[in-house]
Amino acid sequence: MAYSKSIKTILYETIHRNKKSVEQIADELGISSNYLYRAGLPLEESGVKFPLDYLIPLMKSTGNYAILEQIANICGFLLVKEPRVKTPRIEAIDLINDYQDITTTSVRKLKKFLDKPTQSNYDEVIEALNAVMTRSAEAKKYCNKHYEGQMELEL
The missing domain is CATH 1.20.58 (Methane Monooxygenase Hydroxylase; Chain G, domain 1)
Structure with missing residues (x-):
């Protein structure tokens, strides 16, 4: 991930550049697709801010956690996804x-x-x-x- 990207740029990529359409994501989040589309645009173009309440559902819906990685990086934290281990099968x-x-x-x-x-x-x-x-x-x-x-x- 490029650490120089802004959170707004990553939000745009999360909303507009993935396998699901804006309409599908909006439906899963329970918000209008028009609002979601505009929330992903730069503030000077849309005037709409993306509510923090929808951030986690957005990441889960798209499977893109780049925003979380960037927030952790900005705050000086390391972010590592905890792996799923059912039972120890390896020696x-x-x-x-x-x-x-x-x-x-x-x-x-x-x-x-x-x-x-x-x-x-x-x-x-x-x-x-x-x-x-x-x-x-x-x-x-x-x-x-x-x-x-x-x-x-x-x-």
């Missing part, structure tokens, strides 16, 4: 090996970027670091599920 050693591989790859890309800070190297390191954060969330979820499966004995 612990495989989890460790996979986690080690992805972190090693990200360290290599970080070094490459710091040695030569180009746009291409920047994009690669950001993608690799995001992959580490995602894998960390998966490992955390795995650990929680694994721990919940263990009985605690109190003596």
